Amino acid sequence: MPQFVDEARIFVESGKGGHGCVSFRREKYVPRGGPDGGDGGRGGHVVFVGTPRKSTLLDFKHRPILKAQAGEAGRGKKQHGSNGRSLVLEVPLGTQIFDDETGNLLFDLTTPEVQVVVAKGGKGGRGNVHFATSTRQTPDFAEPGGESQSYQIRLELKLMARVGLVGFPNAGKSTFLSRVTKAHPRIAAYPFTTLHPHLGVLVMGTPPDEREIVIADLPGLIEGAHEGKGLGIQFLKHVERTEMLLHFVDLSAENTHSPVDAYRIVRNELVSFSPDLASKPVILVGTKKDAADPERLDQFSAFLEREKRPLLFISSHTGEGLPALLSLLADTLPSTPPSPDSPDEEEPLPGLSEIGIRST
Ligand SMILES: Nc1nc2c(ncn2[C@@H]2O[C@H](COP(=O)(O)OP(=O)(O)OP(=O)(O)O)[C@@H](O)[C@H]2O)c(=O)[nH]1
Ligand SMILES: [Mg+2]
Numbered sequence: 101m102p103q104f105v106d107e108a109r110i111f112v113e114s115g116k117g118g119h120g121c122v123s124f125r126r127e128k129y130v131p132r133g134g135p136d137g138g139d140g141g142r143g144g145h146v147v148f149v150g151t152p153r154k155s156t157l158l159d160f161k162h163r164p165i166l167k168a169q170a171g172e173a174g175r176g177k178k179q180h181g182s183n184g185r186s187l188v189l190e191v192p193l194g195t196q197i198f199d200d201e202t203g204n205l206l207f208d209l210t211t212p213e214v215q216v217v218v219a220k221g222g223k224g225g226r227g228n229v230h231f232a233t234s235t236r237q238t239p240d241f242a243e244p245g246g247e248s249q250s251y252q253i254r255l256e257l258k259l260m261a262r263v264g265l266v267g268f269p270n271a272g273k274s275t276f277l278s279r280v281t282k283a284h285p286r287i288a289a290y291p292f293t294t295l296h297p298h299l300g301v302l303v304m305g306t307p308p309d310e311r312e313i314v315i316a317d318l319p320g321l322i323e324g325a326h327e328g329k330g331l332g333i334q335f336l337k338h339v340e341r342t343e344m345l346l347h348f349v350d351l352s353a354e355n356t357h358s359p360v361d362a363y364r365i366v367r368n369e370l371v372s373f374s375p376d377l378a379s380k381p382v383i384l385v386g387t388k389k390d391a392a393d394p395e396r397l398d399q400f401s402a403f404l405e406r407e408k409r410p411l412l413f414i415s416s417h418t419g420e421g422l423p424a425l426l427s428l429l430a431d432t433l434p435s436t437p438p439s440p441d442s443p444d445e446e447e448p449l450p451g452l453s454e455i456g457i458r459s460t
Pocket of ligand 1: 267268269270272273274275276287288289290291292293295318319320321387388389390391414415416418
């Protein structure tokens, strides 16, 4: 499992355009050849593309400066300089690109394989062949290549999942994910087994009505997570884009807290992180039904009834309760994810020039 890095600051620069060439035809028996200086090549762009094949921004930690190739200068005999190679950088789906100086969000890469040009390569300069006129037959100048663009940007990954799993450490989140998806998260009988978020794909229904629902498993939260205790709450940003949360509460005697306390503590941490996140629909799930302490089971049932919530108990070991939970999940989630806030999310946000980072 590659190291999980969800933020990176980098400097990107496109390639300059190649200069246009000043040249004149020189051939035997052609005493006064006209201009034949070719055009310079275009500079390479710096392009980003979101892909589900990547899950971390780790690459960028080691490559903080990224430059595309410059265009080649034009040559005599009307030869065009070659274009600079664009730098196409793959980032995990859900990566946001910010202007690091202003903090403005520039692009949000939420659709697979959509490319955005962050720094546009300079135009190739025109060679002197273009500048001959009836009165100026020997133009001794050509256009210089266009300037490059350079920006200091910040990349921030916010995973794309429709459902997020939250709860105390050891509540059984990863076990559930491994049971209902093909993901293989690490599972162990101690807290903080999961050190960073990871995704699993739940496949529901049968073709042609098959649905894929991406679920994000998070590290456990403890009291004071919003002050940095345990692994802190910084990972909660990865469930900000979800449509709903599954909040898991361990009903076994091993839980150091009563289920209701365990629920309340995690709930407080969610509220401390963001009211928006806390206002998402939540399904409350009692876990480890096979090993549930009867008193705790009763206490939690009474709590759920008071809260007018469905009684949902699962055992990821025996499979009990999983069909009921999955069908509630399917009923709660619309069959197609809501479209993102802005319809042209891959387009630069208003106020930005067509391709560059800043409006000029
Ligand atoms: N008896 C029983 N044990 C379970 C069940 N689900 C999970 N466990 C056990 O509970 C322990 C913790 O499970 P994990 O899935 O790693 O818990 P987690 O919530 O992902 O924990 P963190 O990653 O530390 O936050 C493991 O020893 C699991 O085998 C269950 O349904 N029944
Ligand atoms: Mg885990």
